[in-house]
Amino acid sequence: MNYLFVPFTSQESNSELLSMGTLWTSQVAKDPRSKEPPRLLFYNTRQMKPLNIINNDDTLYVIAHGYEGIPDYIYSLSNPPALWNIPALTAGDLAARLKVAGLNANHRRIKLYVCNSGGEFSQFAASFKSLMRDSMGYPNIDVYYYNSSVSVPKEFADGNYHKDGVIFDAQGRVVTTPRFRASEARQRVPQTIER
Structure with a gap:
């Protein structure tokens, strides 16, 4: 199963990300391939363990925003x-x-679904993976990131819903063509991280 996780609290302006997650789940529910919609969870200081329901082989998407030039x-x-x-x-x-938030120490797959139009997110992802393995006690963690801006699933010409990849022009405006699936911009942090 897939889970969406917003790592910010309501006091940290998480409503925009929660709306994106809600839209993501509703779009997947429309997909004719009958995929199970992901479950949306968020960091909450009152309920400290929302991630303890996730199985080791489930995919955890962390959804957030990034900015070009601030990696x-x-x-x-x-x-x-x-x-x-x-x-x-x-x-x-x-x-x-x-x-x-209660992520099991044997969890295996995290996808950092963070908009980053500049393709500068690799260092954050590598640092995150290293910290998860070496400092936090997640020896089996595999981390993926996207080297373009990404958005919630949308209907494509094939009638199915795919996570959308987005390209920006020099003025910061979204270029709507060519449209591509976010998976085409997905990168895996190497197993051995150079330091």
């Missing part, structure tokens, strides 16, 4: 009034939140 953080808002005034997490912060 060391993930954010809760896509268009903030000022970047320095919105909640942000480092790779270490994210790793700690997953552990606190």
Whole structure:
């Protein structure tokens, strides 16, 4: 099963990401291939263990925003009034939140579904994987990331719903063509991470 996880609390402006997750689940429910919609979970300081229901072989998508030129953080808002005034997490912060949220130590697959139009997210993903394995006690974790901007599943010409890949032009506007599946931009963090 697939799970969507928003690593921010309601006090950290998580409503935009929760709306994206809700749209994601409703779009998958429309898919004629009869896929089971993912379950949406979020970091909540009152219910500290929302991830303890996830099996080791389930896929956990962490959904957040990123910004070109700022590869060391993930954010809760896509268009903030000022970047320095919105909640942000480092790779270490994210790793700690997953552990606190109850992710099983034998979990195997995390996909960092973070918009990043500049293709600069590889270092964050590698740092995150290293921290999960070496500091947090997740020896079997496999981490994936997307080296383009991504969005929730949308209907494609084949009549099925796929996660969407997005390209931006030099002015920051979304280029709607050519449209591509997000999986085409998915990268796997290598098993051995160079330091």
